[in-house]
Amino acid sequence: MENQDVLDSRLIEKFEAHRDFTRVFLDAFVLINVEQKVLKFNSAFCQIIELRSIDVRRINFLKEMLTTKVPGSEKSAFDQILESSVPTRIDEVPAVNVTKNKELTLIISSYPYCEQDGKMLGACLLMRDVTAETNLQSKYKDKSIQSITDPLTGLYTRRYFEEQIDKEFERCKTNNTLPKLAVIMFDLDKFKTVNDTYGHQAGDFVLAETARILKTQSRRSDVLGRYGGEELLVLIFETTEKGAAIAAEKFRQAIQTNEYVFNGTRIPVTTSVGVTLIRTLEDSKEGAVKRADECLYHAKENGRNIVFVDFGTGQMTAQNYLASIPES
Incomplete structure (x- = not known):
């Protein structure tokens, strides 16, 4: 087996062919062998790891200066790169500056150097520190999410909920298809009594817990919203009258059977539900929400903890509607 110093000499010799390019690199570069020993580097690399060149040479090994990981993999980004015989790029690599215990986000690309028989000698790594940009994007992303979500639930x-209805209308118009969009409206029964009896913090808990239940019972494509106060809404895309009625009943039952326990006290919670379906391009979000709201009102007037539907032939309970459908 050849001495590692001999292999490193051959690696440096191969690298020298590209030496002129490295002199004009704005990004950091570092030449490492298969053991991650640092053989060549530039000042930009020193800036990323915040070390003097003399310290880089003293530490000697890249993994002792910088650790990386790839989400979903047990191997580090450096390990993966050194296993590849082709140029590789990995974006948004989570990294840690070991000597400073500082988290970074890097873009890392590599150019491998191999023997004629394919044996890996090492690689020249290009690194770009995008920590600031990534943090800024995350900040704006968080603000964007905050602007369209209710902080409590x-x-x-x-x-946002109404915008999604408008977008579905536009999509159907563009594709010349008919919408099949269910609008399901929930109103927690006797919610004022919950606040008066258990306190407003308990009321907030009930709303947040109900939102959690709806999330666990819904599909990823469903849109869940807080319409105001204790009114919650769910949009179900590409569904039928039967599918909407079944989903609404499933939601209602999940809320009824859930154990709402706040500060050791069990709070009984039920909900009244109104359901309708947008089936034509002549319909409107205002009309659909009004129909769902009117069904909700009938549910409240008929004992609460019940689902009423209106699919164009008048209002009826979801149970009666489902019972009236011939079995296929």
């Missing part, structure tokens, strides 16, 4: 706001 984590559900979408009324405005």
